[in-house]
Amino acid sequence: MTAPPDNEPIPLAAPDLGEREEQLVLEVLRSGRLSLGPMGERFERAFAAWLGVEDAVAVSSGTAGLHLGVRALGWGAGDEVLTSPFSFVASANCLLYEGARPVFCDVDPETLDLDPAAAEAAVGEGTRGILPVHIFGYPAAMAEIEGLATRHGLGILEDACEALGAIDAEGRAVGTRGNLAAFAFYPNKQMTTGEGGMTIPSGPEDAARLRSERNQGRARDMGWLDHGGLGFNYRLGDLAAALGVAQLERLDRLLERRAALAALYAERLAGIEAVEAPVAARGSERRSWFVYPVRLAAGSDRDAVVARLAERGIASKAYLPCIHLFPHLRELGYREGQFPVAEDASARSLALPFFPSMTEAQVARVCEALAETLPS
Numbered sequence: 546m547t548a549p550p551d552n553e554p555i556p557l558a559a560p561d562l563g564e565r566e567e568q569l570v571l572e573v574l575r576s577g578r579l580s581l582g583p584m585g586e587r588f589e590r591a592f593a594a595w596l597g598v599e600d601a602v603a604v605s606s607g608t609a610g611l612h613l614g615v616r617a618l619g620w621g622a623g624d625e626v627l628t629s630p631f632s633f634v635a636s637a638n639c640l641l642y643e644g645a646r647p648v649f650c651d652v653d654p655e656t657l658d659l660d661p662a663a664a665e666a667a668v669g670e671g672t673r674g675i676l677p678v679h680i681f682g683y684p685a686a687m688a689e690i691e692g693l694a695t696r697h698g699l700g701i702l703e704d705a706c707e708a709l710g711a712i713d714a715e716g717r718a719v720g721t722r723g724n725l726a727a728f729a730f731y732p733n734k735q736m737t738t739g740e741g742g743m744t745i746p747s748g749p750e751d752a753a754r755l756r757s758e759r760n761q762g763r764a765r766d767m768g769w770l771d772h773g774g775l776g777f778n779y780r781l782g783d784l785a786a787a788l789g790v791a792q793l794e795r796l797d798r799l800l801e802r803r804a805a806l807a808a809l810y811a812e813r814l815a816g817i818e819a820v821e822a823p824v825a826a827r828g829s830e831r832r833s834w835f836v837y838p839v840r841l842a843a844g845s846d847r848d849a850v851v852a853r854l855a856e857r858g859i860a861s862k863a864y865l866p867c868i869h870l871f872p873h874l875r876e877l878g879y880r881e882g883q884f885p886v887a888e889d890a891s892a893r894s895l896a897l898p899f900f901p902s903m904t905e906a907q908v909a910r911v912c913e914a915l916a917e918t919l920p921s
């Protein structure tokens with residue numbers, strides 16, 4: 546690979562696609578089986594094998610997977626579900642789709658995942674479930690979350706959309722502990738199908754329900770115009786599945802590359818006082834590096850940093866806004882100041898360019914530019 550020139554723009558994210566993706570996409574195109582064909586089933590089998598679970602149900606997006614998970618757990622009108630305000634909006638929206646209420650609880654200042662103590666304190670009469678988000682690929686405190694769920698009789702839906710490949714403190718793969726879990730494959734994710742997602746069921750009954758609901762409520766043995774109940778069109782097409790099969794074949798290498806880049810960033814950023822690098826692991830966990838979110842020192846002018854990096858051709862993004870402050874969640878009564886840890890992280894986080902084909906020279910360029918834009 547030839548090194549990109551010094552002034553070439555550096556994007557925030559970029560999918561890593563190669564000849565194998567082209568080959569499998571062509572295979573599907575030539576087969577004429579663009580939906581519900583063998584490539585979809587192959588993707589599901591390969592994904593389940595990679596993750597080490599019995600079954601996996603492919604869906605059209607991570608959001609669709611979460612929505613079906615909420616339905617499978619029976620969460621609906623009047624039910625309260627404990628979740629994180631520091632997440633992508635879909636992890637709360639999936640509850641709203643079914644009339645359930647997201648009950649936000651603050652996050653751990655280091656990992657930025659749901660703080661189990663805050664969740665415990667928020668349990669009330671109407672609490673039916675807990676929806677931990679493994680944010681930025683950092684595994685949530687699942688042992689504590691499971692303990693809380695057992696004590697209060699709650700279901701668990703894992704939002705693993707950002708965390709494929711993460712291993713938690715007990716050595717278990719993220720997405721394998723909750724009653725159900727959802728992964729996502731948007732192009733900035735650890736692996737991509739363009740759009741797409743995967744739901745992990747807790748058993749065959751769940752799996753059959755998910756497969757029916759993603760396909761307009763049809764059962765496997767039903768005709769196209771037979772519907773056993775309410776359903777959606779949440780199918781994943783076979784062209785997307787072909788991308789998924791190809792990406793899975795080298796997912797281990799893609800994850801290793803991301804981890805190597807994160808280590809390089811940490812090394813380079815160590816000398817910049819106004820920048821706090823994300824924690825790699827607090828104990829024996831293994832983070833799956835999704836994005837590279839640094840935190841700027843309190844009082845830094847983040848917008849100015851983004852603008853100055855952009856002048857140097859370097860993309861960066863304020864990341865993430867807190868969910869509870871979006872208009873449709875304010876309608877439920879949420880306000881500034883309720884979740885100080887999440888709000889502080891949200892105000893200071895900045896995602897830097899991060900993708901497998903990024904070179905060491907590009908990491909160096911980003912860090913040098915960042916150092917120049919910040920007061921020393």
Ligand SMILES: Cc1ncc(COP(=O)(O)O)c(C=O)c1O
Pocket residue numbers: 606607608609632633635636678704706707729730731741742
């Ligand atoms: C934490 C989290 N939840 C849910 C989703 C939704 O996934 P999708 O965009 O595939 O619907 C995402 C994806 O961006 C995410 O980051």
